[in-house]
Amino acid sequence: MTNLALGQANVILQVLDRKDVKDKYKVAVVKRPVEFSKETYNKAYNDFSQFIVANNTLEKLVANAEDAGYRLYPKNDLYSSEHGIGGVRASKDALKWAFEAKVGEVSGLYECGESDHMLVVGLAAIHPEGYRSLAAVKNELREEILRDKKAEKIMADMKAANATSFDQYKALSNAVTDSVKHVTFAAPAYVQALRSSEPMVSAFASVAKVGQLSAPIKGAAGVFVLQPYAEEKMNETFDQKAEETTLENMHARMATQFLNDLYLNANVKDTRYLFF
Template sequence: ALRNIKKFKGEQRESINNEVINPLKLTTIVAKYSSLLSAAAYYPKWMQEKETADNKNFAEISYVAIPYSEISDSAVKVTNADIDTYVKKHKDLFKQEAGRMISFVSFSQLPSQEDSNRVKLLVEGIKTSFATDTNTQAFVARNTSIIDFQDTYLPKAKIQSSQTDTIAKLPVGTVYGPYVDGGAYVVAKMLGSKQLPDSVAARHILIPTVNPQTGEAINADSTAKRLADSIFNAIKGGADFAALALKYSSDGSKDKGGDLGTFGYGAMVPEFNDFTFSKPVGSREVVKTQFGYHVIEITNQKDFNPAYKIAFVAKEITSSDLTVNSASLQATKASNVKNAAEFAKYTATNGLQLTQNPTALKENDFSVGSLQDARSLVRWAFDAKKGEVSEPFSIGDEFVVAVVDKVLQEGVQDAETAKTGAEAIIRKEKKAAMIKTKLGASPTLEAAAAAYGKQVAQAGADSSITFSTAIINGVGDEPKMLGAAFNKAYQAKPTVPFAGKNAVYVLKVNSIKTKPADAPEMLAQQRSNRISALRSQTNNWFEGLRKQADIKDKRSKIF
């Protein structure tokens, strides 16, 4: 396909460059750069030896854990000043992009019950004439049905209707409905039934008119048809089908004499499918499809079941102008409110559901909560001030009126915004300080346990505590505790109380031992695994470049 690009000129050539060639070039460059970084992953032998030696050590410990839950949250007060101080000390943890917090009300444009009744009456009105009209195909077209007429017999499984079982029992000529199906009122007319096979075996010879991959013409239609007719006549005269398939067919089945094997209903293109399922075994025909002309012979059919020809007239249940205008009027009234306080009062007074979007909108967002394709609303929010009320936006099946609750500037979060994340951390720090004060500066394990009615616990007897341990049995993820477990100074005396993720701990090292060395082949496998892990980490290079790049994202001004 790429070789054919030179044939295109002007805007068509430019379009292909923009949509295919340039993205392909960029993808190739990124792949090369990523491969370069991956190949550069290096794991020195000394580092492996050090890590291997460290991981051969295992510790056995005794400890006391005082969970933070020993102190109730209500006993620890966290002020805005505490949060502000914490955020200033840990700015990197509370960085934020520019964003907007909004609330909105929506007014449905979906069809009302009156709209539904209107469409039902319309469909009921054509039921009698549908039953008596002798040109069903023309009747369906004349009544602008959203379900096209299919002049074919279909097995039950292929009939797309919620009422197939009921319709299949109708006498020929009977009209059923109206009934609701897929947002439309439908009437169905039984035109006939017959037995059709569940599967068919056939062989064919394809004389193509177009290349299915590129769409380029291969043979003129008249040329292809003339050749197909000649082959068909030769076969009728006794010529060998398989030999002609091998010589003339462009399909991959030619090496098997044109044999397609067994296939189910709908597996082939419609014209091919209709012929092979509606005609008896032994039938031959020249059939035209989107690929060209097929000389087809049906070789087998099996598992016959009922199939039905059914005509449908379906009318979509749509909203009337009255319904849409009513929703628009309600939205306009809501948008006439001047500010956020009045907007909240208006929605409450009128029984409207005010939805607060749970997350901050980003400048390039396309959706707002459950509202899809809400780009116009997002753009408005970033141009508006805090407390500003929007004009109505038509989004999907709703009119939406929004208000800006908060403007988030790029940089560090203020205390109010950071409260959710910072409050729990500060409360935990305050609890840790309170527990440490009660335990004293250097308590024994027994004294620490007695202070809170706890027991001295043991861990590591199963050799499970090593430098590479992620979870300590009975404790969880506690990196500080793991580090203390390999400090030989704590064999002589316990640690001072220290704050972990889940509790305040006092720990004493009972022993630090070493496991036997690994076999050389295991060391080689460990080295291979480590290099693979390092290479996988290079996949994060793009995010690193993005953070370092001095680029202003202005897509929101265009899209």
């Protein structure tokens, strides 16, 4: 232990651990940025301009972009609150064009970024204000329906097995068992075997008694049969300051939700793309 005198104070130091002594090296690095020449830029600009002229429809643009060596970047949802397209800086003009164009139109060439990106935009579709069409959400709906139908089939098979104990449920075909520890009500329980957060596990644990066997429950990633095997009360005392902080954070989140509701109900037209 050492008392080290500094200009403003004395510091008491004690070495608790020490790593192995190893050789260290100082390396000189010469770095030079790779910058394209004006001739290279002009050639890329001319080649891209010719490509746009030759592929002036959306169908041609999509069909031939990658064959010509260009990257095709599909953007399914473009919002007026965004500041650019494709993650490219200084692409505001292309964004403005997208909100003024008609379906099927192809833009001209935009020089973006720090004069190191070139961009052409084609408008494939416009989602009218309101609910999306069935075709636009069919993939998401299909996943939801398949999950519900699979759960119905599994629950019917469980019921047909007439199982009355946890061991009998474990013996069912393709059954997976897991122990979920430290179930609290601050967040959904995480089931490691399914790699999924399952709110229904926490909900059942809040009302079940130790040893009580549940009926089959449909969860987010599977059908569960739950049986609490232990209940422990945490040795915590009421902390008024911590409780006040928790309530303040909750009220802040609720205020944000209320503001969003006001925003939606006021029918605000977001035109930030015109200015930023």
